[in-house]
Amino acid sequence: MHQSPPQAWSAARPGRRFLHVLALAAFAFASLAPYPASAQEEHLSILRAKFQAGLEAIVRDYEGVAALHVVDLTTGERFAVRDDLVFPQASAIKVPILLELFRRAESDPGLLRRRVEMTDEVRTGGSGVLNVLTDGGSALSLEDYAIYMILHSDNTATNVLIDALGMDAINALSASLGAPRTLLRRRMIRPEESARGNENVSTPREAALVMEKIARCELPMSQAACARVREILEVPKGGPIRTPVPSSVPIAFKPGGITGVATVWGLVGVPDRPYVLVVMSNYGGDGGAVIEAASALAYGYFSRLSGITEHGTRVPLDVKRRVLGGSRR
Numbered sequence: 001m002h003q004s005p006p007q008a009w010s011a012a013r014p015g016r017r018f019l020h021v022l023a024l025a026a027f028a029f030a031s032l033a034p035y036p037a038s039a040q041e042e043h044l045s046i047l048r049a050k051f052q053a054g055l056e057a058i059v060r061d062y063e064g065v066a067a068l069h070v071v072d073l074t075t076g077e078r079f080a081v082r083d084d085l086v087f088p089q090a091s092a093i094k095v096p097i098l099l100e101l102f103r104r105a106e107s108d109p110g111l112l113r114r115r116v117e118m119t120d121e122v123r124t125g126g127s128g129v130l131n132v133l134t135d136g137g138s139a140l141s142l143e144d145y146a147i148y149m150i151l152h153s154d155n156t157a158t159n160v161l162i163d164a165l166g167m168d169a170i171n172a173l174s175a176s177l178g179a180p181r182t183l184l185r186r187r188m189i190r191p192e193e194s195a196r197g198n199e200n201v202s203t204p205r206e207a208a209l210v211m212e213k214i215a216r217c218e219l220p221m222s223q224a225a226c227a228r229v230r231e232i233l234e235v236p237k238g239g240p241i242r243t244p245v246p247s248s249v250p251i252a253f254k255p256g257g258i259t260g261v262a263t264v265w266g267l268v269g270v271p272d273r274p275y276v277l278v279v280m281s282n283y284g285g286d287g288g289a290v291i292e293a294a295s296a297l298a299y300g301y302f303s304r305l306s307g308i309t310e311h312g313t314r315v316p317l318d319v320k321r322r323v324l325g326g327s328r329r
Contacts, residue, residue, distance in 0.1 A: 090256030262287025
């Protein structure tokens with residue numbers, strides 16, 4: 001085929017030459033542009049799939065029955081395994097009791113300071129220091145009983161609060177928060193009631209929703225009351241959810257355990273990537289090991305996402321906040 005010399009092509013077709021230069025420039029510019037968001041989304045999808053698979057393996061390998069629900073509080077993404085099953089809650093049911101106390105105090109300012117005398121008639125099993133105080137020698141405020149209930153899982157303190165608030169009111173609050181199957185059905189340490197099947201229950205999905213509302217302060221109470229609830233839940237204490245997480249990371253949580261049952265409702269404050277973790281198990285086995293394994297996996301996943309850029313690199317959080325904060329203004 002006959003080809004025109006370059007000079008003739010250039011002279012005869014100046015418009016075509018201009019388009020050719022434009023195409024080269026566009027290609028060069030495109031090669032310098034950021035990767036499209038969809039490219040990084042593929043990376044994140046791989047991480048999410050690995051995390052979900054790990055959670056499923058933990059639940060599958062448990063010798064009893066286990067279930068869980070995780071919420072990424074940054075993106076709203078949820079990871080769940082059997083999260084609609086109903087489980088006995090043991091002491092984790094004390095979270096709604098704490099919420100109802102501070103909700104009620106909004107309309108009754110003296111409620112938190114109301115004192116109840118510690119007597120032999122009030123005491124119940126499953127208590128610590130309250131069990132050895134002298135009969136009638138002390139009178140604690142309801143707020144102090146709430147601290148004992150969460151920090152020491154004290155059952156005397158819990159029963160004092162149930163009597164002061166009423167089971168129906170506590171359950172009504174749970175239902176209003178989107179957790180109608182989260183039910184307080186009996187006072188603490190009532191084995192006869194447990195034998196009849198009258199158990200305090202919830203599901204991982206509902207418990208996670210309640211903890212998410214605490215994290216976002218989407219509760220029927222003031223910001224100050226919400227902050228106080230979280231502060232009480234964050235008072236340092238031990239437990240399987242705490243073991244794999246560095247002590248510098250705050251965890252607002254309440255565990256529960258009775259024979260054959262282990263539960264935890266948790267809110268983990270990983271900087272830049274907080275999350276909710278709820279784990280429940282029954283039918284025996286080492287439920288604490290399941291909680292610890294799920295906690296280790298979740299912390300590994302969310303700490304890997306803490307401080308990342310859109311390309312998966314990690315920068316100091318103060319730099320990330322300064323740069324992204326400036327770009328939004």
